[in-house]
Amino acid sequence: MASGEALTTSGYIVHHLTNLSVGQGFWTFHLDSLIVSGLLGLFAFVGMAKLASRASVTNPGKMQTLVELIVSFVDQQAKDTYHGRSPLVTPLAITIFIWVFLMNAMDLIPVDFLPVLLGFAGVHYFKAVPTTDPNLTFAMSLTVFAIMLVMGVKVKGVGGFLHEVFTVPFGAKLAPLNLLFRIIEDVAKPISLSLRLFGNMYAGEMVFILIALMGIWQLPLALPWALFHILIITLQAFVFMMLTIVYLSMASESHG
Amino acid sequence: MNINATLFGEAIWFGVFIWITMKYVWPPLQKAMADRQKMIADGLAAGERAKHELELAGKRSADALRDAKAKSAEIVTAAEKRAAQMVEEAKQTAKVEADKVVAAAKAEIAQQVEHARAELRGRLADLAVAGAERILKREVDARAHAEMLAALKQEL
Structure with missing residues (x-):
């Protein structure tokens, strides 16, 4: 309960769900999101790049083994699902899995810890x-969507891509309907991808905040929810990664 | 839930991290893992090969041992044969030599006997003559009966 002026329940919740932001209207930047995601990403990916630059073939250290374990797991998933050969799919999947996992894991820091400290x-x-x-989440899903479109055009060519847009699934005679279907299908992808992650994490955070409101009773409740949340954190990172691979494989394979 | 310019910032972060992973994280790690896989496979293959070679070497050494044994047995047999032969030869030589010596001795003995006999004959003739001289004294003229005595000597 960081600020002393409004200790009402709704005040507390709103306070916790307000971003640290600068700017006005559309040109508002959420500094907390940008800083936390940036620091986590830099920590993870620059660290991994450093580790990879002196990766040992004969004598891998503990960190290298851990990173190789995760990375080869993701690569296996990508290979099982995406059947083409692309230098982008596995790195993209690795980036998504690790970054989303780390950002989700921020949920395990007690809800009042950072606000009080920064207060x-x-x-x-x-x-x-x-x-x-x-x-x-929308930034990620729209980036994935853009990669998906580019990959589709690259694999099938502009003609093949447009042909698919207008003829699948009902044939050339119902081209407008096919286009409509395609638009719905493609718009649904980034929206569902980002809202799934956002909704899960937002709800989880909300539950943490509500538990934190229960006074002494939060002690027996916060731990089980945190333990359960570890599952959600990993699962959501995995789902985002997996769906990205699936979308990319759909984009680069012919629908028939 | 308000969408604003944070989206662009996050998209830039995302792009940067994809770029780092694509350029600096995944390729070296992939290479290291592939190299390790190859190394392990090579090592196992080499082990298998070495095992096979060891087996072959064992077989070869057993063969060599058997050959050596056979050869040594052959040599021993040959040597025994040769020794027996040599002994036989020596025996033969000794026998021949001994025969020679015996023959020579026999010849000598015969010669000596002949010699002794000749001498004896001479002496006996002289003795007979002396005896006869004693018996007959003057009546016997040695010169007159020399012819007869010589014939007698020949008869003995």
Whole structure:
């Protein structure tokens, strides 16, 4: 309960769900999301790049073994699902899995910990979990969507891509209907991808906040929910990664 | 839920991280893992080959041992044969030599006997003559009966 002025329940919840932001209207930047996601990503990917640059063939260290384990797991998933050969799919899947996992894991930091800590530094709003910010989930899903479209055009060519758009699934005679279906199908992909992650993490965070409101009773409740949340964190990272691979494989394979 | 410019910032982050992973994380790790896989496979193959070679070497050494045994047995047999032959030869030589010596001795003995006999004959004739001289004294003229005595000597 960081700020002293409004200790009402709804005030507390709203306070926790408000981003640290600068700017006005559309040109608002959520600094907390940008900073946390950026730091986590830099930590993970620059660290992994450093580790990979001196990766040992004969004598892998513990960190290298861990990273190789994760990376080869993701690669196996990508290979099982995506049957073409692309230098992008596996790195993209690795990036998504690790980044989303780390950002989701921010949920396990007690909800009041960072706001109180930063409150001393004069920062009054701080939302520590970037995946509860729809801007981030939409940024990821729209990037994936763009890669998907580019890959579709690249694999099938512009003609093949347009042919597929207008003739699948009902044939050339019902071209407008096919186009409509295609648009619905394609719009649904990034929306479902981002809202699934956002919704899961937002709800999880909400439950943490509600538990934190229960006074002494939060002690027996926060731990089981956190333990259960570990499952959600991993699962959501995995689902986002897996669906991305599936969408890309759909984009680069002919529908018939 | 408000969509704003944060979206662009996050998209940039996402792009940067994809780029890092694509360029600096995945290729070296993939290479390291592939190299390791190859190394392990090579090592196992080499082990298998070495095992096979060991087996062959064992077989070869057993063969060599058997050959050596056979050869040594052959040599021993040949040597025994040769020794027997040599002994036989020596025996033969010794026998021949001994025969020679015996023959020579026999010849000598015969010669000596002949010699002794000749001498004896001479002496006996002299003795007979001396005896006869004693018996007959003057009546016997040695010169007159020399012819007869010589014939007698021949008869003995």
